[in-house]
Amino acid sequence: MALLRRKFTPLMGLEVDGPAMDTPAMGTLVERIRTDLSAFSDPVTRTANQLRSLFRKRARKPLVLDLPGKTLVFSSPAEFEFGLASRIEFPVRKAARLVERDSEDLKGMAIKLRAVEKRFAAVFARCLEQPYRIGELLGGLESGLLSQDHDWRDIVQALCEHGPEYDDFKNIALVKYMQYLASRQAVLRSIYLEKVQGGLELQPQVAEEHPVEEPMLASVLPISYKETALFDLDQGGGGGGGAGGSDDEDEGTQTLQPVPRGEAICIRFTDGRELDIKLASHRYKLFPGKHFCLVDEASGVTHLLRSGRNVIGRHSGNEVVIDPAYLAISRKHVIIEPVSENAALLTDISSHGTFITPKHV
Incomplete structure (x- = not known):
């Protein structure tokens, strides 16, 4: 076996003379180093950008x-x-x-x-x-x-x-x-x-x-401009979206109350029981679980909710499309986003209102 020859130079220190690394191997090594550095620097860069954005917001003038x-x-x-x-x-x-x-x-x-x-x-x-x-x-x-x-x-x-x-x-x-x-x-x-x-x-x-x-x-x-449910006079009340209540009380259940428009609220389900919910003048039941579902009480039609945000209304592009004949329901009426098997975020974006029982909020 040939002995490796060592030599010392003032500028480089101890050097080892050995077989030279071939060009492809050197290229692979350089690429690996570049990848490692990129993997390290990308999160750092993202964090720095987030901190800069946060700082700008905090430094924002009144x-x-x-x-x-x-x-x-x-x-x-x-x-x-x-x-x-x-x-x-x-x-x-x-x-x-x-x-x-x-x-x-x-x-x-x-x-x-x-x-x-x-x-x-x-x-x-x-x-x-x-x-x-x-x-x-x-x-x-x-x-x-x-x-x-x-x-x-x-x-x-x-x-x-x-x-x-x-x-x-x-x-x-x-x-x-x-x-x-x-x-x-x-x-x-x-x-x-x-x-x-x-x-x-x-x-x-x-x-x-x-x-x-x-x-x-x-x-x-x-x-x-006509509304089929103006004042909801023929629909049991409650379509105003801002009244003190829906004036609609069933036996054994609480009066439904309007959801604040435009604000996301967290609704919770006790012991996995369903929630009574009214979209304008139409009654539904919202069932929790691994897969949430919305059931039309009148027709029995069941809508399966996806994970994440679900826009519900008459518009054909929604995640949940309501019967177009339900004209009191807005094209984009409410957003329901399950966050666990027993809780969901609900945001009313309608003009006729969304109503639930207060105990679930």
């Missing part, structure tokens, strides 16, 4: 909204959400004026308002699919669709002037405004029902004596 005559400043999304929480109720002074309107006027207002709700529900559904477009979609809505109550129109328009770094604020504003619309529809429904069922119909007033300060949100929309 949201400043310049409104006519005043300036609102919010240091965080949570503070902004808290500030909007008091703006979702329909003003009492306007509700008092509505009592003086006749039932036909109220019905016309409700038809237009329902159309507005549908517009915002469609925007919200699109934002769930493409969150980065919320600024574009919210800013593209006609100003006539935004009420002047509680400075809503000024707030949304000022918010849309801010860049994408404030998209989380825009999402909060969209959700809260949808809840305001639901509150307004609930007031209309309550007054209308009192008039037609309680005999409180008043003599029509002269229009000049009671001018309306603003159009009922959607003068840009035609009065010919």
Whole structure:
């Protein structure tokens, strides 16, 4: 065996003279080293990018909204959400004026308002699919669709002037405004029902004596827009999406309550028992387990839910497609996302509301 010759040089130190490595082997070694370095550096790079994004959000300047005559400043999304929480109720002074309107006027207002709700529900559904477009979609809505109550129109328009770094604020504003619309529809429904069922119909007033300060949100929309379940008068009530309850109580079960529009809530199943759920005026049962399923109480049709997010409604592109004849159910009505065998996230994105028993929340 030939002995390896060793030599020492001042620059290189101890060297070993031996058989030279062939070129293909050297290339394989270099490629392996490059792969190892890439496998190490990619997670580091992703983590660094995530940290930079988090730092930018934390370093973001407070949201400043310049409104006519005043300036609102919010240091965080949570503070902004808290500030909007008091703006979702329909003003009492306007509700008092509505009592003086006749039932036909109220019905016309409700038809237009329902159309507005549908517009915002469609925007919200699109934002769930493409969150980065919320600024574009919210800013593209006609100003006539935004009420002047509680400075809503000024707030949304000022918010849309801010860049994408404030998209989380825009999402909060969209959700809260949808809840305001639901509150307004609930007031209309309550007054209308009192008039037609309680005999409180008043003599029509002269229009000049009671001018309306603003159009009922959607003068840009035609009065010919029809809803088959307006006020849900013939459907057992509860379609307002914002009323205190569904006015629908079965023997041995609790009254169904509306789900807050646009907000994800966690529903829990006790001992694996099913949940009573109503989409607009149509009753279903939601069964938990390894594979969740939604059962139509009227027809017995069973819809199997997939793992992950399930958009439910009449649209043919949904994960769960409801009977198109159920016109009270929105094209994209509710999102159900199972998170375990006994829990799921539920988000109402409809215009007629989703109702469940409170004990499951």
